[in-house]
Amino acid sequence: MTQAHRAVVDQRSSAGTKVAHASARNKAQPNPQAFKKGDKVVYPGHGVAVIEDVQVRAISGIERKFFVLRTLGFEKTTIMIPVENVGAVGLRRVVGRDMVDKIYRVLRQRKVEVDSQTWNRRYRDYTDKIKTGSPLEVAKVLRDLLVLKGDKELSFGERKMLDTARSLLVKELSIASEDREEKIMEDLRAIFAS
Numbered sequence: 001m002t003q004a005h006r007a008v009v010d011q012r013s014s015a016g017t018k019v020a021h022a023s024a025r026n027k028a029q030p031n032p033q034a035f036k037k038g039d040k041v042v043y044p045g046h047g048v049a050v051i052e053d054v055q056v057r058a059i060s061g062i063e064r065k066f067f068v069l070r071t072l073g074f075e076k077t078t079i080m081i082p083v084e085n086v087g088a089v090g091l092r093r094v095v096g097r098d099m100v101d102k103i104y105r106v107l108r109q110r111k112v113e114v115d116s117q118t119w120n121r122r123y124r125d126y127t128d129k130i131k132t133g134s135p136l137e138v139a140k141v142l143r144d145l146l147v148l149k150g151d152k153e154l155s156f157g158e159r160k161m162l163d164t165a166r167s168l169l170v171k172e173l174s175i176a177s178e179d180r181e182e183k184i185m186e187d188l189r190a191i192f193a194s
Contacts, residue, residue, distance in 0.1 A: 034093075035067060035086065040175060043081075044090040044133025047073045047168045048175055054083075067091075073167055090133040095176045099135060103173065106139040107191050119155040126161050135172060141165040146192045 035041060039051045049069035056065050057080075065083040070076060081089055095103070117125075126145070129137040142165040145158060154162065166188070174181045 035091070040072075040094050041069065042092050042094055042133060042135075042172060043069060043071070043079060045131050046071050046077065046079065048094060048171045049079065052078075055080075073171055092133060094172055095135050097176065100173060100176050103135055103139045103169070104187075104191075106136055107143050107188070109143065119158055123155070123157045123161060126158075126165070130161075130165060130168070135169065138165050138169050142169055142188075150192075 035051055037051050037054055041049055041051060043049050049071045051067050052070050053068040054065060055068055056063050058064075066080040067083060067086070069079040069081065071079065081091060126141045129141050141161065145154065145162040145165065148154065148158070149162070170181050170184045170188070173179075173184045177184070
């Protein structure tokens, strides 16, 4: 996980929306012009969202431009990201078809060693992977937890992490492959039934 991802802090603004902030140590920024109103994007840890608007707001007397996102997951959340921080918070486009195939390859890997560390240490590791926003890392978390679930009962935190990883991945795979979410869930069940 990069320093920029660790520096992301979500805070509630007075309007009740989340405003994404990043530290001064931002990594190289993608061109904010690459995103526009109506685009489907992925915001790490929150999943797929739609850029509903681009607004200018005065914060401490300084005008700043924000992307206003609405997440498409179970919880509909509005997030405001300063345009200059899109790289620091890890905002990215939904994966393409070539990445869908790579994600399924990760999920189908059967020679997986889930290490024997304590559940809370595994939970922290999985949380770090999900926060990267990488669909391959999220797929590894999902795969590892489903494999572990076949061997023993998961802790409450691990079950919650499993649900998070599954919902993040299913939504993005559904949009990227233009399939229904139910079809993606059936694919996952088939992969882990064997």
